[in-house]
Amino acid sequence: MSSTLIKNALIVTMNPDRQILRGSLLVENDRITAIDSSSHAADRVIDAQGQVVIPGLIQTHVHLCQTLFRGLADDMLLMDWLQTRIWPLEAAHDPASIYYSALLGIGELFRGGTTAIIDMETVHHTECAFQAIVDAGIRAMSGKCMMNCGPAGVGNLLEQTSTSLQQSVDLLEKWHGAGEGRLLYAFSPRFAVSCSEEMLIQVRNLARHYNVAVHTHASENQDEIAIVQAERGMRNVVYFDHLGMTGTNLILAHCIWLDSTEIEILRRSGTRVVHCPSSNLKLGSGIASIPQMLEQGVHVSIGADGAPCNNNLDQFMEMRTAALIQKPLHGPTAMPAWQTFELATLGGAVAMGLEQQIGSLEVGKKADLAMINLNNLHCAPVDDTNIYSQLIYQARSSDVTLTMVDGQIVYENGRLTSIDETNLMKQCSEAIQRVRRRAGI
Structure with a gap:
């Protein structure tokens, strides 16, 4: 079993009560197993101080x-x-x-x-x-x-x-x-x-x-x-x-x-x-x-x-x-x-058709989530009481610091972890030239 603990986060749960919590989120394998203020043992601990964790x-x-x-x-x-x-x-x-x-x-x-x-x-x-x-x-x-x-x-x-x-x-x-x-x-x-x-x-x-x-x-x-x-x-x-x-x-x-x-x-x-x-x-x-x-x-x-x-x-x-x-x-x-x-x-x-699996951060649901750094000039000052406005009107995709799907980190701190970005760019450049030649565009 692999586990990841994200601690010291502002967690936008989107649960039925729409709770916004400060604390930790524990992922074990592909599932969220705890959302609370406790400290949990985990294979990896990520300090999310000053960051927001949202459903993917x-x-x-x-x-x-x-x-x-x-x-x-x-x-x-x-x-x-x-x-x-x-x-x-x-x-x-x-x-x-x-x-x-x-x-x-x-x-x-x-x-x-x-x-x-x-x-x-x-x-x-x-x-x-x-x-x-x-x-x-x-x-x-x-x-x-x-x-x-x-x-x-x-x-x-x-x-x-x-x-x-x-x-x-x-x-x-x-x-x-x-x-x-x-x-x-x-x-x-x-x-x-x-x-x-x-x-x-x-x-x-x-x-x-x-x-x-x-x-x-x-x-x-x-x-x-x-x-x-x-x-x-x-x-x-x-x-x-x-x-x-x-x-x-x-x-x-x-x-x-x-x-x-x-x-x-x-x-x-x-x-x-x-x-x-x-x-x-x-x-x-x-x-x-x-x-x-x-x-x-x-x-x-x-x-x-x-x-x-x-x-x-x-x-x-x-x-x-x-x-x-x-x-x-x-x-x-x-x-x-x-x-x-x-x-x-x-x-x-x-x-x-997956509302029982994803879309909110709740114990038992799939660990599909993203972490957002709102400590940037275009977001400041951060207001925890109005976090939805911060996310909709101020945040940008470039503020994302981590993306997790099924408990696996696929993007972290500027680097894709499941895709070779250098090779991808090279292959895409060659591919579009072939496609345009065939299409006559």
């Missing part, structure tokens, strides 16, 4: 396969962004470029205190991203992107329905539960525009059979909604509900352009919504009505989306942006700091 941040919509494309698709509308940049680049990936793109994203996530993600890969070479997830030690729900129809630009991402379904099942049966349970599979149809009704129905049935999630995009852009309306005769969320896909195992990224009927469907069904504020601003897609959804009982969490539409995977930036963009619309009391932090921790855990 959870991002519920990312595309690790796109991390290599950072800076290659800026200042564009969604459909142009997809058709002229992202789809050709994804189609040009090779197994090694997928692996290192995923590893690059994971390294950035660890440096910013993110310990768990819901990820969507591209159509090909998904097993290489899964290998990176397992090798690096992040907790992830991920799946192969599914695309059997769509507009121009799909190229060799276009699949036969039967092939897409079979490959997805094969990946699920091989990888679901890999990495000592850290990797979970989710069926990942890209969006209604690129998936036939036959495929979506089969995805619904398979997800129920295997008891896994479905992760897709919905209502991100008004042009996208117009296409679905013209082809399927319904708006996105109504269409998914019509197909019997809505429910607690459906994760919908974006959900910007919803009407009252769709919000009610999301509330009634318990469908999970992922808010991606920076991506939505950068692509000019709009601002999701998050306060309205929360007020009506819709479940919401937060994600950065992919690096080409952000251009980073920094959950501190996402939390700050999520809180700020609602205030001009709904007043300064909208999206208070405590609520925003909740969406990025417990909210993410619920979206992953």
